[in-house]
Amino acid sequence: MSSISLSEQMGAMAFVDELRHQQKQVQEHLDLPRRRAEIAAHxxxxxxxxxxxxxxxxxxxxxxxxxxxxLMFEAPPLNGFDEWLVKKLGQRGGTQSSGRLILFTAVALAVGGWWLIPGPDTPVYSRAKIAEVSxxxxxxxxxRQRLYTIAEKHRRELATLQRRNVQQPTPNVSGLxxxxxxxxxxxxIRADVGSTAPVSAANLPDIEAQANAFKQERYVISRALYEAETSMLFARRILDVRARVKEMLQDPQRAAVVAQLSDLNGRLAELDEQLEHVRSHASSDAAQSTYWELEKDLYPSELLALQISRANRLISRKNSRAVPQEILEELEMNMEAIQADLAKGDANAAEKKISHVNKRLKASGYWSK
Known part of the structure; x- marks a missing residue:
């Protein structure tokens, strides 16, 4: 799939959001009592x-x-000439001179003599239109005030995450x-459209144009803020996992289980690789799952009890998947050996076999959370 630029994606999403907003407005106007209450509250x-x-x-x-x-039609007021012309045209009869004058006016209009008719200096808008623009x-x-508040909150959080990343910077977190x-x-990004003076016939076109322009821009800003929040979410999760792993490895109560875990370095490397490729919710969840599995295997408890717990989880995991017969036979043999080690109280031997079986399940694609 070809890469899609952020500007193209945001432009398309802004258009979709505009359609959704229009649909929402139609539904709101259909609910008259609620719409009246909302406008009054505003x-x-x-x-x-x-x-x-x-x-x-x-x-x-x-x-x-x-x-x-x-929903009522409000006819605009007529100027003097329009009123006179309508009155003359509405008369059933008339003098010969008035008929000639009307004929002259019609001919003048036909040949482009619109300059004979003076137009109003200011457009006329209904009260409903003025209220709508207001x-x-x-x-x-x-x-805009709401988005400004969100943006300022994001700035503060971004500054906090940047300070945390300085202590142990990683390329992925820095990029996010x-x-x-x-x-x-x-x-x-705050806006003062329509705040300096009430909406009137004189300023309505300008205020309406400004409001529409701000609305289009608002959708783009809202999408950008969401994307920024998502990037900071991933960065925060990565920093949190790294901090918890560091704390876990330095915990004196876990020293014995840390020393016993035979594949610790490999699992830490796997977790580090996943954290460096967090770009989506799926990749973030995968890294979180790897961490939680490691945290359970390093639970501060008596060594033999910990390996018994790991063996029970391994049995449940194996039984929860349809493992092919050739792999199942191998796993059954390993599980018998693990049970024998646990029965003898040899936690170290059981740990090595459990770690080997876990790797085998992962490599075969039969690993479930």
Missing amino acids: IRAYYLSNQIAFDDDLIEQGVRQVFAHR AAAMEEREE LKRAQDLLPAND
Whole structure:
């Protein structure tokens, strides 16, 4: 499969998120009572954040009036010429002069004389449209503030992980943290669209365009923050596993079992290799599983009791998979030898055989968590 650039992936996901957002908006508008309550709550929050006195009854009344007219056609007001022309055209009869004037006007329009008709200086928008743009601008301000808070939290966590990585840096963790740093927004992502003045017919087009542009950009920022969080999650897991392994190997209570584990170096190398290739949840889970298996085999307990526990887990693992007959016969012979060592109290001999059987199961592909 050819490699896909991050920009292409984010662009496609932004488009998908836009479609999902549109579908969500349609569903929200179908639920009229809930939509009214949400808009009223947004208005109250806006007034509170700007320390503006308000009356709940007035807010409820205003929201209801807006929704009462949202599906009604509101004809724009006519200027003087339009009103005169409509009146003349609506008359059933008329003088000869008025008929000639109307005919002249029609001819002028037909040949491109639109300059004869003065247009309004300011577009006319319905109250529902103004309320819609106001709500969209408020939503963008709130969403940008939320994303800003998340980004700042990620920055603090990134700084902590970078300090931890300095103590014992590894290429994979360094790469993951570098990727997270590159994904975090470099500038302040908060927005003040529609906050300096109420939405009106004069500024509605500009505010609507700004809100739409911010919304498109918001999807890209949100995706980047998610990717940064995921990279830091993997880096944190790697650092945590390495710290726990170091602590486990230095634990005086585990000294005897650490010294007894015959394949310790090989298993540590396997774990280190997995940690250096953590790029996804699957690879991260695989490394975590390897660590937990090692942690159980190094549990601080009496040596013979520990090997008995390992032998029991090995039997359960072997029985949980459909092992071919040729491998099963070999495993059965090894298990008999392990049981004999345990019966004699020879924990060291049992440990070596158990480690050998575990390797055999892994190599044969019959290893289950």
